Amino acid sequence: xxxxxxxxxxxAPATAQESPKxxxxxxxxxxVIANQIDIDQARLAQERxxxxxxxxxxxxxxxxxxxxxxxxxxxxxxxxxxxxENAVGKQLQANAAKTAKMLQTKSGxxxxxxxxxxxxxxxxxxxxxxxxxxxxxxxxxxxxxxxESIVPALQAHLEHAQMLQNQxxxx
Amino acid sequence: MKTLKLLPVDLSLLGLxxxxxxxxxxxxxxxxxxxxxxxxxKPAALVVSAGDTLVFVNKDMVSHNATEQxxxxxxxxxxxxxxxxxxxxxxxAAYYCTFHPTMKGEVKVE
Numbered sequence: 001x002x003x004x005x006x007x008x009x010x011x012a013p014a015t016a017q018e019s020p021k022x023x024x025x026x027x028x029x030x031x032v033i034a035n036q037i038d039i040d041q042a043r044l045a046q047e048r049x050x051x052x053x054x055x056x057x058x059x060x061x062x063x064x065x066x067x068x069x070x071x072x073x074x075x076x077x078x079x080x081x082x083x084x085e086n087a088v089g090k091q092l093q094a095n096a097a098k099t100a101k102m103l104q105t106k107s108g109x110x111x112x113x114x115x116x117x118x119x120x121x122x123x124x125x126x127x128x129x130x131x132x133x134x135x136x137x138x139x140x141x142x143x144x145x146x147x148e149s150i151v152p153a154l155q156a157h158l159e160h161a162q163m164l165q166n167q168x169x170x171x
Numbered sequence: 172m173k174t175l176k177l178l179p180v181d182l183s184l185l186g187l188x189x190x191x192x193x194x195x196x197x198x199x200x201x202x203x204x205x206x207x208x209x210x211x212x213k214p215a216a217l218v219v220s221a222g223d224t225l226v227f228v229n230k231d232m233v234s235h236n237a238t239e240q241x242x243x244x245x246x247x248x249x250x251x252x253x254x255x256x257x258x259x260x261x262x263x264a265a266y267y268c269t270f271h272p273t274m275k276g277e278v279k280v281e
Contacts, residue, residue, distance in 0.1 A: 060270045064233040067252070071232050152209040153233055159273040 022088070022137045028076045029083035030092070031134060031147065034126055035065040035072070037096040041115065041122075044103055051112045057164055061119075061157065068150055075146055109171070116164045123158035127151060200259070204228060205276065207235050207250070207268075212276035221261050221280050228255040235274070240265040 022030070042061035049055055076083055099118055106114050130147055138144040200222045206213045208230040219225070227237045229250040237256070238246040244264060247256040260278055268274040 056269075063270070067233045149209075149232065152211075153231070156210040156271045156273055160271060163272065 022086070022134070023084065024079075024138055024140050024143055025076075025081050025084035026086040026088070027134050027138050027143065027147075028072060028081055029085055030089045031072050031130075031150075032069055032083055033089040033092050034129070035069045037092060038119075038122065038126075039065045039069075040096065041100065041103070041118070044100060045111075045115050048103070048107060048111045049115065050108070051168075053164055053167065054112045054116065057116075057119075057160060060160070064153055064157065068153070071146060075142055079140060079142065081140075081143075109168070113168050116161055116168055119161040120158065120165055123154055123161060127154045127158065130154065200224060202226060202257075205237075206230055207237075207274075210271060210274055212237070212266075212268075212274060215276045216279070217277070218279045218281055219260055223260055223280075224257055225260050225278065226255055226257045229253065233270075235268045235270060237266050237276070238269050240267060242269075 039062050042058035045058035103114055135144055135147045202224045203217055203219055204226045206228050229235050232252050234249050234251050236247045236249055250256055263280045265277045
């Protein structure tokens, strides 16, 4: 919810009735940033968690989101598009910095719970943002296709995070 | 009392029938392809014969594996995008991807 709100508010034009406008270069930049944020948070989990299931999940997040970034980078190079920094991406990074700061104050089971809770919320927000904003905003067919192909992976990550969340809550 | 007399031609036919029954060729093992795409095993449920071959082909951009549910029977190596792996199947099994545990499949051996 939060991230979708940032996307919508920051990219919104003067009237709330119109669709927010992002160029393909901006969509590509936001997509890379959103993936990089999850990689950075997974690296933090690798530093601070001792829970085997959480560590394995974090490694999967690193592997999968790196693969997505590689696909996105290859595509923008092929299309001759230079990802363009924008307010949406900057806001995402600012929020990620706050989350990282919060996570760094925690350890042990409290860290695991906070990290996994954040992964559930983050993936829910990113799925909504990709489906409801980035895909409709993409003009290039291949960029749109790439974003569409990412959604099942994000959905699998969300379900995995929810499974972990249930396991941690049972303890 | 009558005795059954078999002519040489009858014996030949009998021998041929026995030969066909004894050495009838076994059904040829089949190869079944399981495509991994959009974070799913496709088909997720498969019925095969003992000795058939399963081929897992990863068409996703992320890596996967196929691991028998108990983790003790069989497990594929990590399959990067574009990789494939084959195995002969002899026992029914439920399997999943250890990287993405919500991805599941099942093979029934009849």
